[in-house]
Amino acid sequence: MTRVSLSRRPRQTDIARFAGVSVSTVSRVLANEPGISTNVRDQVIRIASELGYSIRPVPAVQPQNQRSVALIPVDHATGGLGVFYEGILSGLRGAAARSGATLLPRLVRSSSLKVSELEQTLSETDATGIFLVGIDPPEDLCDWLLGSRLPAVWVNGNDPNLQFDCVSPANFYGARLATQHLIDAGHRRILHFTMSHRHTIRERVRGFEAAAAKNGVTARIVQLPSASRTSTEACEAMEAVLLEDQGFTAVFCMNDMMAVGVMEALTNHHLSIPQDFAVMGFDDLPCAAMTMPRLTTMHVDREAIGQEAYYLMQRRIADPSAEPRKVELAVRLVEGATLQSRGKKPEGREISA
Template sequence: MTRVSLSRRPRQTDIARFAGVSVSTVSRVLANEPGISTNVRDQVIRIASELGYNIRPVPSAQPQNQRSVALIPVDQATGGLGMFYEGILSGLRGAASRSGGTLLPRLVRSSSLKASELKHTLSETDATGIFLVGIDPPEDLCGWLIESKIPTVWVNGNDPDLQFDCVSPANFYGARLATQHVIAAGHQRILHFTMSHRHTIRERVRGFEAAAAKNGVTTRIVQLPSASRTSMEACEAMEAVLRDEQGFTAAFCMNDMMAVGVMEALTNHHLSIPRDFAVMGFDDLPCASMTMPRLTTMHVDREAIGQEAYYLMQRRIADPGAEPRKVELAVRLVEGATVQAPCKQPEDGELSA
């Protein structure tokens, strides 16, 4: 094979060009991060060596027999979002299995989670890392985690202080795309059903508001109680909106469970979906494919979130001093049959079709 050479000091862009990969891939290979195929890794290392690039030795990114605890809120895991978190756990388990590690899921009461409970769990399981799945830990607990130097990854969560590794779906951009889809269908008065009890959910509110502001549409935020775990609260809230008769023609719901409740209320009022009213969901949970008509929603790759979280944990254990990394995974539109242009009301003297 022909050797490559340069007349100047090589850079990562040169390695990427000769190896036929992205600069990001080169950076990950040189940092010995997981998630890169053996062939690509060998190719990048070979090109880097031939160019005379100074490859610094780094700790192994795949420690053996890694034992990690995944803490999941009991109310989330056993409620309507159970399938969401089961998908994340499936991704975590798969990544752990492939790397020879062990994942130990534990249900906790996130509202009362304390350092003493974590200490006991770590001692009991002999775990070397903690996944906080759907948990936004209080400030005092964050302080203890940092002081104790326990590798910690927030899964389906965002650390506003940028102290921890985090992975989540692209909540802001996904919500903005969802809202734009509803607006593009011709809707000018749109509801948003939400519970803003977590930072990730507030990002969906921001995405909704950004799209609405850009397009000058009329909106209303329908705030449900933080303890809402079924579609019942969304149904009752939508019933109240319909009684107000404020002329809204569409609703974007923060998750599919809420969308199911909204659709139930519309059906109770003999409104056709989407002819009379459009409904947009988020998450693409199994219930989205069971509605009639099929719910239009945003797909979240839950297994990929779990896999990426495990890679972040491997990186953190291999290099404890690395800067925290915040990863957002793209979401995509799932074209159902619950969003279309609103039904035009006949003008005076005009017959309806």
């Protein structure tokens, strides 16, 4: 067996390098978190021991006694984003089942969620933890959760005050990559369709703006009503933009449903996709594979978000005093046919006088 050594005090980055794993994996192994294979766990522990890294014992969690509630907005679960949240819930359920724990989903009206309603839900379910799925809780609810010390994880959420554990896709970086992909294809006048009603979605707006500013392109944000739940509003908004005829040649949509509406408007105006107009989506929902041509989009691993959220809950229950952890999962480009090949510049449409 080859032994490893250092001339200084070892760090988790050293363990990760010698073990051939990520620093995140090392951190989770040393914290005794679930979800790590036996071989990887043994390898990390062995390397840490050989390097002389001090491993602090973490009390084991008794998952069979755990009952967690997952609060899911009813408008999201029953609307076009239902499949998105179904994937997250599947990840949560799978992780809970593997740990022998119980997960109880509950549909709520997130816009009117009250402390009294949450207290009643917890009383009825005897839950020891709560997942806020796609919910940005109001300030009074955050204060109550902090005061109660109830383990809580924001799922597909981003706590701007860094007081809660949260997990989400890499919204800023994903949006920046999506916009850069359009720019690399030669587009210099780009639209962004959004509804900036949540912290996570505003991160996508920031990613779009960052890529546009870095490359000096003309960017315009088209804000849809926060109550929009179908592609209809996106279609109507896109038709209004086309009537203005400002010479835009590409659009990045905050999700695939908006992209479907944008594509409908382009077809109604007899514009060819992607020759006249390029379209980029986000989330890689099933509808992205149903468009003609196939939508270019950014894939979000929804089940992985649910799984990671459950691991955060396990960590929080095992060590209630641990510092809050924010986890962002990478997204990846899904090549479709609504964007011309990289490097091939579009001709663009002339701007009316």
